[in-house]
Amino acid sequence: MNQVTLRSVVGGDRSSAKPARHVPGEPGLWILLFGDMVVFGVFFGTFMYQRSLAPELFDASRQTLSLGIGLANTLILLTSSLFVVTAIRAIRSSQRLAARWLLVGALACGLAFVGLKVVEYTAKVHEGNTPNQNAFYLYYFILTGLHLFHVFIGIVVLVLLLTQAGKSDLSGTRMALVEGGACFWHLVDLLWIVLFPLLYLVS
Amino acid sequence: MHVKIEKAAARLGLAMVGGFLVMFWFIAGLIPPMNPSDSAQQTAQIYVDKEWRIRIGLALMILFAWLFAPFFALLSRQVRRIEGYWGVMSLTQVMLSVTFPFGFSLCALFAVAAAYRPERNPDVTQALNDMFWFIFVGLVGPLITQVVILAFCVFIDKREVPSFPRWFGYFNIWYAILGVPGCAIYLFKTGPLAWNGLFAFWIPLTVFTIWMIVTTVMLTKAVDVEAAEREKRAASREWEPAA
Numbered sequence: 001m002n003q004v005t006l007r008s009v010v011g012g013d014r015s016s017a018k019p020a021r022h023v024p025g026e027p028g029l030w031i032l033l034f035g036d037m038v039v040f041g042v043f044f045g046t047f048m049y050q051r052s053l054a055p056e057l058f059d060a061s062r063q064t065l066s067l068g069i070g071l072a073n074t075l076i077l078l079t080s081s082l083f084v085v086t087a088i089r090a091i092r093s094s095q096r097l098a099a100r101w102l103l104v105g106a107l108a109c110g111l112a113f114v115g116l117k118v119v120e121y122t123a124k125v126h127e128g129n130t131p132n133q134n135a136f137y138l139y140y141f142i143l144t145g146l147h148l149f150h151v152f153i154g155i156v157v158l159v160l161l162l163t164q165a166g167k168s169d170l171s172g173t174r175m176a177l178v179e180g181g182a183c184f185w186h187l188v189d190l191l192w193i194v195l196f197p198l199l200y201l202v203s
Numbered sequence: 204m205h206v207k208i209e210k211a212a213a214r215l216g217l218a219m220v221g222g223f224l225v226m227f228w229f230i231a232g233l234i235p236p237m238n239p240s241d242s243a244q245q246t247a248q249i250y251v252d253k254e255w256r257i258r259i260g261l262a263l264m265i266l267f268a269w270l271f272a273p274f275f276a277l278l279s280r281q282v283r284r285i286e287g288y289w290g291v292m293s294l295t296q297v298m299l300s301v302t303f304p305f306g307f308s309l310c311a312l313f314a315v316a317a318a319y320r321p322e323r324n325p326d327v328t329q330a331l332n333d334m335f336w337f338i339f340v341g342l343v344g345p346l347i348t349q350v351v352i353l354a355f356c357v358f359i360d361k362r363e364v365p366s367f368p369r370w371f372g373y374f375n376i377w378y379a380i381l382g383v384p385g386c387a388i389y390l391f392k393t394g395p396l397a398w399n400g401l402f403a404f405w406i407p408l409t410v411f412t413i414w415m416i417v418t419t420v421m422l423t424k425a426v427d428v429e430a431a432e433r434e435k436r437a438a439s440r441e442w443e444p445a446a
Contacts, residue, residue: 028370035377039406046401131391138394142402146384153380177358180373 025180080109216274231260275300
């Protein structure tokens with residue numbers, strides 16, 4: 001893995017004698033990523049608790065979800081993460097054109113996810129499954145909505161990465177930001193990987 | 204003297220968070236929040252039961268909310284220092300800082316109005332109560348905008364000794380993301396996004412408190428950074444910009 005030195009970024013006063021272990025992005029970024037994961041953990045825990053109060057209702061409602069769309073979205077996000085990983089690798093080896101096209105691919109996946117989500121939401125509302133219907137659908141819309149909010153932020157982040165990918169030479173700070181942005185997209189993916197089975201599969 | 208005043212301003216913000224929790228939670232008893240799906244009669248009954256607690260607790264808030272101002276003045280100054288001149292970011296910070304005490308005192312005015320004549324038509328009390336929660340929990344835009352600007356400033360600070368560590372920028376983004384769900388309370392009467400819900404009330408309240416504590420510490424350190432910079436300038440007899 002390419003060694004991006006973070007000392008100047010982090011504090012500037014660390015001794016330069018020992019080589020820094022490489023943290024993806026920069027250490028501070030993980031406050032955001034872990035902090036977000038902790039709170040989503042609380043969200044998931046709340047959902048599990050609510051489900052334990054009405055297991056039959058939750059299971060019956062779960063079966064009315066569009067499993068196909070959920071699965072397609074899972075594959076789309078996994079593909080997008082693959083695009084992002086290869087894009088970062090391409091940026092590291094200065095293959096700028098490849099990096100840009102890979103990021104465009106990741107962006108297309110992100111937009112496809114949003115598109116499918118809109119289709120899914122519209123279908124659910126037309127079937128009469130609204131947030132007011134029952135506790136399952138309340139949590140379904142809120143949890144996927146909060147995740148969708150993360151996807152929107154992630155799409156903005158990917159656009160920022162795209163603007164950086166064309167630069168000929170990235171400074172240590174910029175490279176750390178690019179890696180950090182990629183990590184955020186992986187977080188969006190990871191949250192969905194947990195959310196999908198939790199809502200669609202667990203019976 | 205500068206340093207002492209500015210550190211006092213930072214700590215005043217922290218003290219005010221403590222004061223807010225005492226006034227809203229222990230005196231007025233409005234935290235934990237009442238249920239938004241309560242009927243008008245039930246809501247009015249709460250105001251009958253807690254009439255004096257609410258009037259005293261919130262009267263204190265209407266008076267003291269303005270003590271948040273020095274804290275945000277210091278925050279705006281630090282953004283101004285990073286930006287280097289009175290640019291868009293620091294001016295936006297100043298403008299939004301003005302709105303912050305209103306977030307607390309304006310909502311309190313509605314609840315005080317509800318508790319002032321609790322014997323009146325319950326529908327009126329319910330409407331005033333709704334306004335209280337809509338402002339108190341739902342008005343998240345100004346602070347989130349401030350926090351996003353602050354995060355951006357932390358990231359673009361290219362000076363030799365930056366005012367804030369970079370993790371503070373990411374911390375602010377974390378706060379901004381978790382603060383947003385509060386804006387959804389207008390759409391729900393039950394569940395986690397109602398005004399008494401976990402996602403719209405409890406998590407944002409917790410994160411806000413953490414943010415105020417961390418920001419107080421960071422501002423105190425930024426004051427030290429500035430003081431050191433000023434001393435260095437004085438030693439080398441450089442002209443000191445009026446920042």
